[in-house]
Amino acid sequence: xxxxxxxxxxxxxxxxxxxxxxxxxxxxxxxxxxxxxxxxxxxxxxxxxxxxxxxxxxxxxxxxxxxxxxxxxxxxxxxxxxxxxxxxxxxxxxxxxxxxxxxxxxxxxxxxxxxxxxxxxxxxxxxxxxxxxxxxxxxxxxxxxxxxxxxxxxxxxxxxxxxxxxxxxxxxxxxxxxxxxxxxxxxxxxxxxxxxxxxxxxxxxxxxxxxxxxxxxx
Amino acid sequence: xxxxxxxxxxxxxxxxxxxxxxxxxxxxxxxxxxxxxxxxxxxxxxxxxxxxxxxxxxxxxxxxxxxxxxxxxxxxxxxxxxxxxxxxxxxxxxxxxxxxxxxxxxxxxxxxxxxxxxxxxxxxxxxxxxxxxxxxxxxxxxxxxxxxxxxxxxxxxxxxxxxxxxxxxxxxxxxxxxxxxxxxxxxxxxxxxxxxxxxxxxxxxxxxxxxxxxxxxxxxxxxxxxxxxxxxxxxxxxxxxxxxxxxxxxxxxxxxxxxxxxxxxxxxxxxxxxxxxxxxxxxxxxxxxxxxxxxxxxxxxxxxxxxxxxxxxxxxxxxxxxxxxxxxxxxxxxxxxxxxxxxxxxxxxxx
Numbered sequence: 119x120x121x122x123x124x125x126x127x128x129x130x131x132x133x134x135x136x137x138x139x140x141x142x143x144x145x146x147x148x149x150x151x152x153x154x155x156x157x158x159x160x161x162x163x164x165x166x167x168x169x170x171x172x173x174x175x176x177x178x179x180x181x182x183x184x185x186x187x188x189x190x191x192x193x194x195x196x197x198x199x200x201x202x203x204x205x206x207x208x209x210x211x212x213x214x215x216x217x218x219x220x221x222x223x224x225x226x227x228x229x230x231x232x233x234x235x236x237x238x239x240x241x242x243x244x245x246x247x248x249x250x251x252x253x254x255x256x257x258x259x260x261x262x263x264x265x266x267x268x269x270x271x272x273x274x275x276x277x278x279x280x281x282x283x284x285x286x287x288x289x290x291x292x293x294x295x296x297x298x299x300x301x302x303x304x305x306x307x308x309x310x311x312x313x314x315x316x317x318x319x320x321x322x323x324x325x326x327x328x329x330x331x332x333x334x335x336x
Numbered sequence: 337x338x339x340x341x342x343x344x345x346x347x348x349x350x351x352x353x354x355x356x357x358x359x360x361x362x363x364x365x366x367x368x369x370x371x372x373x374x375x376x377x378x379x380x381x382x383x384x385x386x387x388x389x390x391x392x393x394x395x396x397x398x399x400x401x402x403x404x405x406x407x408x409x410x411x412x413x414x415x416x417x418x419x420x421x422x423x424x425x426x427x428x429x430x431x432x433x434x435x436x437x438x439x440x441x442x443x444x445x446x447x448x449x450x451x452x453x454x455x456x457x458x459x460x461x462x463x464x465x466x467x468x469x470x471x472x473x474x475x476x477x478x479x480x481x482x483x484x485x486x487x488x489x490x491x492x493x494x495x496x497x498x499x500x501x502x503x504x505x506x507x508x509x510x511x512x513x514x515x516x517x518x519x520x521x522x523x524x525x526x527x528x529x530x531x532x533x534x535x536x537x538x539x540x541x542x543x544x545x546x547x548x549x550x551x552x553x554x555x556x557x558x559x560x561x562x563x564x565x566x567x568x569x570x571x572x573x574x575x576x577x578x579x580x581x582x583x584x585x586x587x588x589x590x591x592x593x594x595x596x597x598x599x600x601x602x603x604x605x606x607x608x609x610x611x612x613x614x615x616x617x618x619x620x621x622x623x624x625x626x627x628x629x630x631x632x633x634x635x636x637x638x639x640x641x642x643x644x645x646x647x648x649x650x651x652x653x654x655x656x657x658x659x660x661x662x663x664x665x666x667x668x669x670x671x672x673x674x675x676x677x678x679x680x681x682x683x684x685x686x687x
Contacts, residue, residue, distance in 0.1 A: 164506070177499075222491035225380045226578030232544065233495050234579075267496075274487050279456050281485045287499025291584065314660060 145191060145253055145302065158183045163289015173275070173282045180286020184260045184298055191253045204257045207241075207248045211262025214240045216269055234293050237263050238300025242308070245301055250309050252302045259301030263294045364520050366407045369396065375410060376572055378538075379519035379595075382408035387543065387575035389559070391568075433477040433619055436504035437465055437513040440497035440581075442485035444517050446600035453519070453596040456487055460600050464593045465515045467604045471611035477619070480504060481515075494581055501581045501588075510618045511554075511587040514580065516540075522597035527568045529609055535594030535602040536571035537562075537610055542590075543575050545583035554587050554617075562613045569609050587618075 147155065162179025169175040176182060195201045215237045222229055222236070231239060241262050245255035264285055271283040286292045365382045367375040375390060386398040388410055396410035445460035447453050465481045472479035482504060486496040497514070504512060518525065518538060525536045539555040541548060555573045562570040571592075582588040591610070594603035656665040 163502075167503075180499075219490050219492040224490055224493070226491075226494055226542065226544075226580060227383065227386075227576045228381050229491065229578070232579060233491050234498075270488070270492065274456075274485075277456060279485065279487060281487055284499050284503075288502040291502060292499065293495040 145187070145256055146194060155183060155187060159295060160290050163291075167284050167287060173280060174271075175282070175284045175287075177284060177286040177289055177292070179289040180292035180294055181264065182286070184286070184294055185264075187298075188257045188260050191257055195253065200251065200254070203248045203251065203254050207245050207254050207258035208261035208265060210248075211237075211241045211244050211258040212265035212269065214244060215262055215266035219266065219270065234296050235300060237266075237293060238297035239304055241297055241301035242304025246305050246308045250305060252305050252309075255301040255305035256298045259297035259299070260294055263297045267294075364406065365401075367396075367398070368407055368409050370409065370411060376574075377520040377524055378574060378576075380576075383577050385543075386410075386577065387413075389556070389573040389575075391570065391572055393559075393563075434480070434507060434509045435472055435477055435511045435513065435614060435618070436480045436482075436507060436509040437469065437515055438482040438484065438497060438500050438504065439465055439515045440486055440493050441489050441516055442487055442493075443489050445596070446517065446594070446598060446603065447596050448598070449600035454489065456485075461515060461517055461593075463600060464517070464603045464607060468513075468515065468607040468611060471608045472614065475611060475615045477611075477615060480507065480509070494579075498581045498584070501584055505585055509585075509587075511589065511614065512585045514588075514590045516590060516592050517598075517603065518592040518595040520595050522595055525571060525594045525598050526602070527571075529566045529569050529606075532605060533602060534569075534605040534609070535598050537569060537606055538571045538592035539573045540580070540590040540592060541573065541575045542578040542580035542582050544577050545579035547583045547586055547588070548575070550586035551582045551588055555589055557617050558589065558613055561616045562609070565612065565616065566609045569606065569613070 159179045162183050163177060165178045167175040167177050168182070192201060192204050195204060218236060218240060222233070226233060229236065238259050241259035242255050244262075245251060245258040248254055248258075267283065267285060271281060274281045286294045289295075363381065364377055364379050366377050367382060367388060369375055375388060375396065381403070382398050382401055384398050384401060386408070388396045388398070390396070394415055395413040397413050398408045398410045400409045402408070439459075439461045441461070443454040443456055443459050443461075445451075445453055445455045450460040462483060469479040469481040482500050484497075484500045486493045486500070501512060501514075525538075527534060527536045539558060541551045541555050543552075545551070552573075552575060555575075559570045559573055580588075580590050582590070593606055593610075594600075652665065652669065656662070
């Protein structure tokens, strides 16, 4: 691998996780936990995939670690309604991802937003509609894409085609990781925009705490 | 709650729609120069900003697109100095030669031989890939061609093949090739090299990726080597929108071996010549000299610069939106930089 490529990969990861650490910060993780998850995602991406069956496997960094984070966030939810959202949002996101995959143009050049990012955008918007929770956005981004991946794979298998699925196989660069991070960033941006539109130039009355805004909703 | 129910209903309807099925040859755009002369055709829309390097190395940039007529107009930019990318010196220092390949569009087939343009099992594109693999192996190059499929042929195909691309990259190849075939009329690809009727090969580079400059440079090196050894083999280089997973590696390239209408044997015949070109560029007399390796690193550094700049711009816009003033945005940015760098940079907020 050339030095240029290594440079690009490292920079790509730094850019991704420079924002990523901020995202994880929004998910009620301490700095140390956030760094730990980032290192686990990157390092796990380089480990061999874990085969469940001959045609189904998952990658540690690209699927298992984000899944563990989702489970952790789910159990850290304060209320029943928040947990219900965390279950419903990924299902709706999965339907959205599946629908987008079927209806968007086939070639990447014909898409306004790259397919690696469009699902994160969808998850961010859907999670926001479910109650502007950053935690919900991450779960929707990660699990929504996973569920849609599995659904498409099952559909292909039903035609008798022996296609293999490696969830999160691209490690830190996988669409699962990108969607989770992007969904939180987008939920954050939408939150800031609506907050700003509602309060004008006045100082914010709502305070960010523990992954959500407290006080007046925008 | 009402908006969620409405959204869910809308998504259900969308998901229930039949998958977008575009037949090959349905969407073929023609690229014209300012004088209205046909430069080339390609299956798929063209966009302003796309670049085109013709067989004669004249470079064009798309300036206008007419969707009704399915044409695009390109302005002449310059002649690319083919010699600058041509054979130099320095074969790869160590003895390991490895090229990895896969086919994102796992259904692509050749109508005259496969009977259809799309096959979910036993697609014709794998015969072409296997032939290229065998030709590379004959030259003493280890070639890995993944037979993984990434069906269906939809918007998600590249996110699925990304996983295989990343897996192949772990092997440390000298080049990563995505093997395709085009969907324009056969005459666009028919050629004769060394007295043999074969298919031309198009090199495709996705320009929406931080690695695009390095990918483009690799494409130019391949074309220069082919032009020298086998004039007529390389149809052209098209540099279009999208990333095609090429941001994962500098020596990434998408090769189009013929079109759905061409005889598969012609596409297969082209693989022996293409293997020779790859051998020449990566390991032989055309292998990059030290100077060119430096240029590759410069290309990558440029990509890094753009990625960092894009992140900084996004952060600035976000901070401005959130605070509504330049001063507030600066304070917010400074605080966030401090958060991200663990207090090493930026200003920490006082409690």
